[in-house]
Amino acid sequence: MIYPELHFTGQVWRPPxxxxSQLLQITSGCTWHKCKFCSLYYGTPFRMSPLSEVEADLKVIRQWQPRAHRVYLTGANPxxxxxxxxxxxAILLRKYLPHLVSFGMFARVTDIAPKSIEDLxxxxxxxxxxxxIGIETAHDPTLERMNKGYRATDILRQLSKLDEAGIHYNVFYLNGLGGKGKGVESAIATSDVLNKLHPCIINIVSLTVFPESQLYQEVVDGTYEEAPEIERLVEMRTLISRLNIKVNIMGHHISNTVPVIGALPNDKAAILHELDNAIAQLSEKDLKAYRNRIYHL
Structure with a gap:
């Protein structure tokens, strides 16, 4: 028997x-492709799936997962x-999946801007x-250096629109992105912005520089110095300690030398205690050795 295949091109990522969720490709690659640190979609040019292709995939999904209730649209930023x-x-999803409850996707901050509150x-x-949404940080100097294509004011303005429209959102914070000596600044700037918003989850990922990224050459040239591991833990602690919103923290990604997870405000004290112990007891050498063993995300 020959089983039908879905149209997936290049790298396929989804949050844990x-x-x-049932995955459905809507785009492949990234529309921006200019972030210095990113290698997630290396070698994959942006492509939008034709509606005919999406519909063909939905016919397959209806055959094999007729009661699918959650669909995640794949691509860097559909x-x-x-x-x-x-x-x-959305109309096709409802047509082919009558049990659909919800769907979601990745987005850049700039993707929200053209859409009105009514659209949302x-x-x-x-x-x-x-x-x-991979905001990465709300520290303007770091956003500019990493070619993110937006500023902290854009994060606040666009995510506030999602709050008003009733669309839940989760953000990704890239710990250590500012480089050596910039972590606390980044954490403070980001907490100041997030405290004015209502994210459901803050995903904390620690910068790991791979050869496919533009930033790798800057590391080799010595024009960018990576944040030490203990400094990253201090950065994470600073971010979490300053948050005064109700939010879930997911910091158990493979890139984090000390995984943390919990719900604020109830688990804040426990998380900070765990980080304090790690900062006091763990060695920079051992933590760096761990990072050096990470070959992909």
Whole structure:
């Protein structure tokens, strides 16, 4: 028997909490492809899946997962698609998956800007209930140096629109991105912005520089100095200690030398205690050795 295949191109990523979701490719690669540190979509040019391809995949999903209730749209940032194209996809999802409860995807901060509050509310009505956004930091000098293409004010403005539209969102914070000596500044700037927003989850990932990234050459040239491991733990502690919102912390990614997880504010004291112990007891040499053993994310 020949089993039908879905159209997946290049690298396929999804957050850990989407493990039970049905994946559906909408785009491949990234529309931006300029972040110095990123190698996640290395070698994969941006491509938007034609609606005919999306519909063909949905026919397969309907055959094999007819009761699918959650769909995660893959690609670095499918939310870059126009409002009309996203609505077309939402209509197809409802057509082929009658048990659908919700769908989600990745987005860049800049993908939200062209969409009005009304657009966002309409997409929420069509069962778009969550978006994952790699803000990385709200420290403007670091955002500029890493070519993120937006500033802290953009993070605040665009994510506030999601709050108003009722679309849940999770953010990714890239610990250590500022480089040596910049961690506390980054944590303070980011907590100041996030305290004005309502993310459901803050995913903490620690910068790991791979040869495929632009930043790797700067490390080799000596124009960028990576943040020491203990300094990264202090940065993480600073971020968490300054957050005064109700939010889930997920810092158990493979890139984190000390994994932390919990819900604020209830678990804040326990998380900070764990980080304090790690900062006092762990050696820079051992933590760096751990990072050097990470070959991919």
């Amino acid at each position: 909490y989407e493990a039970n 939310f870059a698609l126009s409002y009309n194209k996203l609505m077309d996809i 509310k309409n997409l929420r009505h069509m069962k778009l209930d969550s978006i994952n």
